[in-house]
Amino acid sequence: MARPAKFSRERLQLAALKLVDRDGLGGLTMRSLAAELGTGAMTLYNHVAHREDLEVLVVEAVLGEAKWPRVAHDDWRDDLRAVATSGWRAVRAHPHAIPLILTRRSQSPAMLELAERLLAPLARSGRSGQALLDSFRAVTAFVMGFAQAELAGPLTTQAGETPRAIIRRFRRLPKDRYPHLIEIAGAASKSRAEREFHAGLEMLLHGLASKQVRAKERGAENR
């Protein structure tokens, strides 16, 4: 006879995210999630087909938490800034989950919604077709790459490391080979990700805006 499913998708999402937040990616297994839900491992196969699907659940949970801003300001750049920042913050709120978000090929609604929300202001800037695609790729790469680079780039601040310790770590490198890297280690130890993200986003916005201007000028010439 038919019975209602034992766990809702949302319940699975939240439990999976909880494990990842607490124990890292390695802490999410069929068995650990089942235990978290108070059941046996095999029960999960009634809700997901493979272990990989657990990771899709996590991605959905993280992006589902995004607080989307009210948009449609006068300037499309204000909208793009707001959406990109919201997306970045949502991703960044769950550091352990970031590799999954970057890696899963899933077309979950939450992922598609982020994409569509980024596209809207770019379309408003006058782009379509290939130009719209190019600008979308650039913004996506920047937002996702920034979230990940914070955790694992060559200049990452390691867990619980003091500013002093970061500088010391870089000073140990050969100075003739990595002069600039050593130089910015000082700045990195005092810098906050929020400011760096906005500085980078402004650069990209500037490039986007000037491309738009030139495209419109060309349009005027052709008229």
Add this chain to the structure above:
Amino acid sequence: MARPAKFSRERLQLAALKLVDRDGLGGLTMRSLAAELGTGAMTLYNHVAHREDLEVLVVEAVLGEAKWPRVAHDDWRDDLRAVATSGWRAVRAHPHAIPLILTRRSQSPAMLELAERLLAPLARSGRSGQALLDSFRAVTAFVMGFAQAELAGPLTTQAGETPRAIIRRFRRLPKDRYPHLIEIAGAASKSRAEREFHAGLEMLLHGLASKQVRAKERGAENR
């Protein structure tokens, strides 16, 4: 009595990369690498401390293959473009390894060298301290994010999928919810990553250059 190590680091790197290229990330295990080298799993522990170190080997192998361009053109932007493109191409040559490169917190010389090579032209643009850091973060995020987004973004072309099939896949989405996404699916099916990368890089370079100009103007005012 002392003996020479059975395998050179380079030998380990190449074997590990070979497995990842052929079988994906899941194909790289202590046992599979040992088998590839014709020995037992435990022998590897004489060369690496943990399974995670195998992934560092792969990262080193990929970045070690980068063909660095001759730099020091008149314009720092030419240098930055050349280095960023070289780094991106090196990473992209081994798609399966990309998540590792984005994820490993290793300070391997190859990773540090990429960073230093990106920093040199940015420093030549007149930046130092925090401004140098900000520009470095932006470029790194873009390059790494772009490499990854190609594999796993919302608009990825799936393995062996024809342009037609991509468009069809997106047309199945609700048109009122994802109008722009559906629109650019057409462009994406005809687009090549190399062109998209350069388009995005030009946008970023434009933003970087205009920031530099404004900084210099402020410098002149303060004199």
Add this chain to the structure above:
DNA sequence: ACCTGAACACCGTTCAAGT
């Protein structure tokens, strides 16, 4: 100093059985 097999505690998943 370096190499190696047996053994242990995990893991995802198949299978067969339950309601």
Add this chain to the structure above:
DNA sequence: ACCTGAACACCGTTCAAGT
């Protein structure tokens, strides 16, 4: 239709032993 335990083929790693 959904739930579940036993069992299997893996995995990283400890340990103890070899040269």
